[in-house]
Amino acid sequence: MTNGYGVLxxxxxxxxxxxxxxxxxxxxxxxxxxxQPWRIAVNVQSDTGSEVVYWLVDPLLGHPVLAxxxxxxxxxxxxxxSPASALDYVRAPLFDWPAGTALPxxxxxxxxxxxxxLALHLQQCKNxxxxxxxxxxxxxxxxxxxxxxxxxxxxGLHGIHDIHLNQGNTGRHAGDNGALQDGGLILAHPDRxxxxxxxFQTQRVPTTDxxxxxxxxxxxxxxxxxxxxxxxxxAEPPVPPPAAAGTVYLERALLNPAGDDVGKExxxxxxxxxxxxxxxxxxLVDKNRRVTTIAELALAPGGSGLIALDGAGVQLSNAxxxxxxxxxxxxxxxxxxxxxxxxxxxxxxxxxxx
Numbered sequence: 001m002t003n004g005y006g007v008l009x010x011x012x013x014x015x016x017x018x019x020x021x022x023x024x025x026x027x028x029x030x031x032x033x034x035x036q037p038w039r040i041a042v043n044v045q046s047d048t049g050s051e052v053v054y055w056l057v058d059p060l061l062g063h064p065v066l067a068x069x070x071x072x073x074x075x076x077x078x079x080x081x082s083p084a085s086a087l088d089y090v091r092a093p094l095f096d097w098p099a100g101t102a103l104p105x106x107x108x109x110x111x112x113x114x115x116x117x118l119a120l121h122l123q124q125c126k127n128x129x130x131x132x133x134x135x136x137x138x139x140x141x142x143x144x145x146x147x148x149x150x151x152x153x154x155x156g157l158h159g160i161h162d163i164h165l166n167q168g169n170t171g172r173h174a175g176d177n178g179a180l181q182d183g184g185l186i187l188a189h190p191d192r193x194x195x196x197x198x199x200f201q202t203q204r205v206p207t208t209d210x211x212x213x214x215x216x217x218x219x220x221x222x223x224x225x226x227x228x229x230x231x232x233x234x235a236e237p238p239v240p241p242p243a244a245a246g247t248v249y250l251e252r253a254l255l256n257p258a259g260d261d262v263g264k265e266x267x268x269x270x271x272x273x274x275x276x277x278x279x280x281x282x283x284l285v286d287k288n289r290r291v292t293t294i295a296e297l298a299l300a301p302g303g304s305g306l307i308a309l310d311g312a313g314v315q316l317s318n319a320x321x322x323x324x325x326x327x328x329x330x331x332x333x334x335x336x337x338x339x340x341x342x343x344x345x346x347x348x349x350x351x352x353x354x
Contacts, residue, residue: 005086005181006078008134008160009069010038012126016147017115019106023047025161026115028122029151030132033074037152039159040134042185044105044114046200051102052114052164053220055095056121057195060186062339062353063094064287064320066193069133069186076138076160081180083287083322083337087135087197088180089165090206092287092322092337094197096354100224102201118185121196125187136183137162165199167211168220177211206332209289216331247273249334250325251304252351255316256341262311268349269307269325271299279305281328286314287321 010030018024028040044052060066064084079085083092107113111120125132142148142156153159162176163183169176185196201221204213249270257264267284271277279297284307292313297305309315316323318341325334336352 004078004138004140005081005136006076006138006160007072007085008032008038008040008076008136008138009072009074009131010134011131012122013037015119015122016150017106017119018044019115024105024115026118027147027151028132028134030134036075036158038076039139039148039151039153040132040136040163040185041159041161042118042163043198043200044118046202048200048202050201050221051104053100053102053199053201053224054114054117055100055195055197055199056117057095057197059192060094060195061193062320063337064092064322064339066186067320067340069188072133076158079135083180084320086180087182087184088167088322089182089197089199090167090332091179091324091335093335093354094184094195094337097205097220097223098226100199100220102221102224118196121187121194125189125194128189128191130187130189133186133188134160134163134183135186136160136164137166163198165197165203165220167207168199168203168205168213168217170202170204170213174212177207179207179209179211181211208330214331247271248277248279248299248325250323250336250352252349253316253323253338254348255338255350256318256346256348258347261318262315263309265309265311265316266349267307267309267314267316267323268304269297269299270304271302274301276300282333283326284314285324285326287317287323288315290314 010032013029013031015028024044026042030038103114139157139159148156166181167177187194199220204217204219251268251270254266277299279294282294284292290313299305320340322337
């Protein structure tokens with residue numbers, strides 16, 4: 001589990017490329033409203049030499065973390081491990097995994113590498129008068145880096161790093177794993193929100209509640225390329241997921257029933273398979289990790305089934321949240337996020353967007 005996790009709110013000032021270094025970063029200088037400079041260190045290449053994967057979401061809509069951004073104070077704030085204040089690429093999805101793109105840290109032309117792409121979006125946000133919300137880990141010691149002196153970070157402590165997926169690691173980075181502590185850049189323009197999210201090709205998803213890879217997890221490189229990457233084979237052969245995985249999904253929910261919500265909320269689960277799927281022993285998990293176990297439910301081919309929530313387990317907050325579906329082995333089959341409930345939609349089912 002990563003310590004010191006939180007979010008930096010500041011105005012973008014300038015950024016400096018690092019080309020030709022062993023582990024290059026795009027170094028971003030941002031200023032909080034007191035004038036204090038901060039350094040945001042964004043990995044643009046892994047320490048194994050592989051390219052970093054990025055996901056661009058423009059605009060970023062409907063995620064529960066967005067509702068609280070405007071209330072954050074300037075500077076760094078520690079974040080609680082909740083989908084309303086922290087990022088989790090797995091449990092509170094922000095993007096589709098296959099939509100990621102791997103880019104080199106440096107290139108010979110304009111707009112042909114990851115640093116170029118990040119700089120492009122930073123410049124657009126700065127020109128529009130927007131601000132950055134950088135999720136990651138606050139510096140805990142002064143490394144006396146020249147870039148800190150250049151940026152005016154005189155104590156070396158006003159900075160943030162780990163601006164990337166912080167789970168699904170194996171090997172020497174396994175100790176960094178944890179849930180609800182992923183990094184990323186959210187750029188708040190006056191007219192929209194843009195999300196820039198990063199991960200390493202060797203990281204594996206989905207993950208356990210501790211952020212470790214599951215036996216069924218796959219490397220990100222495989223997800224974005226559609227097949228195993230020969231240069232980076234999985235550390236161990238993956239265990240085939242249950243036959244229903246990938247065909248069962250969270251379809252919609254009655255998020256805001258008329259009157260008191262407790263005991264009236266409903267989750268609808270859909271089946272894409274051309275065969276009946278038995279969901280006995282499957283579980284729903286909400287943002288507060290409350291659990292509802294499905295005692296018995298048969299989904300007909302192409303059909304749907306309703307799970308009535310009794311209020312003792314999973315609850316669907318009107319303030320927004322996330323919902324995870326697990327099979328009996330604990331494998332994550334699906335996950336969705338939903339925004340705050342709209343009063344005008346009281347008593348109506350809401351389809352989960354992806």
